[in-house]
Amino acid sequence: MAQYGVGGVKRNLPEPVVILADGNPPTHPAPLSTLQTANTLICTDGAGEKAKMLDRHPDFIIGDMDSHNKASLSHGTDIIELTDQNSTDLEKALDFCIQEGVVSATLLGLSGGREDHMLANFAILSGVSKKMKLSAVTDYHTVHPVSDKEDFSCISNSTVSLLTAHGQPTVTTTGLRFPLQDQCLLSSGHGVSNFAETDKFSVKVAGGIVLVFIRHGD
Structure with a gap:
C-alpha cells in the first residue's frame, strides 16, 4: 500500500478512532453506537455526507475528492x-x-453497493491488520481479522463464522459448538455458521489470517 505525505507534525487523534467508508450507511444499533461514540471520525471521500445524515460531523475526510461536495462541509473538518x-x-x-x-x-460502511468494492474492503481489512489492530462492524456482524490467538466475548449462542482471508491457516477454537483442532478450513464454507456455546470463545490461527464474523443479536 502506498504511503502519502499528509503533513509534518503528527496529530493527536483521540481514541476510539472510527473510519466510515462509502458503502451503505449503518442502520443497526451496533454500528450506529460505534459511530456515535467515536472520538475521532475519519470518512473516506463520499462518506462525509452519510456521516452528517447520521448526525455526526467528520473530523477528517480523506480521498481523491471526486465524490464529495466540499462546499457542503461545515467548519472544522480537515480535508x-x-x-x-x-x-x-x-x-x-x-x-x-x-x-x-x-x-x-x-x-464502518464496508458492505453494500458494488460487490467488487465490498470484497476489496474486506481484503484491505485483513491486509492492514498486520500493521494495526482493526475490526469492522456491519449491520449484521462484528468482524475481526485473526492471525494469532484472540479471545472474544459475545451473546451466548451467537452465530460465528470463520473465513480464510490470507494464506493457508490452521485453526483451533474453544467454546464453539463445532470445534476445530489444528485444522485447515477445507472449503470456503467450512467455517460458516458455527455457534458460541457460552458468552466467550477463542480462535487460534497459524500460517495465515482468518476473518471471524460474530453475528449481532436481534
Whole structure:
C-alpha cells in the first residue's frame, strides 16, 4: 500500500478512532453506537455526507475528492485530498492512521453497493491488520481479522463464522459448538455458521489470517 505525505507534525487523534467508508450507511444499533461514540471520525471521500445524515460531523475526510461536495462541509473538518489512483480511499485513510500513530481503529460502511468494492474492503481489512489492530462492524456482524490467538466475548449462542482471508491457516477454537483442532478450513464454507456455546470463545490461527464474523443479536 502506498504511503502519502499528509503533513509534518503528527496529530493527536483521540481514541476510539472510527473510519466510515462509502458503502451503505449503518442502520443497526451496533454500528450506529460505534459511530456515535467515536472520538475521532475519519470518512473516506463520499462518506462525509452519510456521516452528517447520521448526525455526526467528520473530523477528517480523506480521498481523491471526486465524490464529495466540499462546499457542503461545515467548519472544522480537515480535508486531505490524495489523488493517487493506485489505492482506494479506504487504503488512503488507513495509511493516514498508520502515519499518525493510530494503533487501533474500527471500520464502518464496508458492505453494500458494488460487490467488487465490498470484497476489496474486506481484503484491505485483513491486509492492514498486520500493521494495526482493526475490526469492522456491519449491520449484521462484528468482524475481526485473526492471525494469532484472540479471545472474544459475545451473546451466548451467537452465530460465528470463520473465513480464510490470507494464506493457508490452521485453526483451533474453544467454546464453539463445532470445534476445530489444528485444522485447515477445507472449503470456503467450512467455517460458516458455527455457534458460541457460552458468552466467550477463542480462535487460534497459524500460517495465515482468518476473518471471524460474530453475528449481532436481534
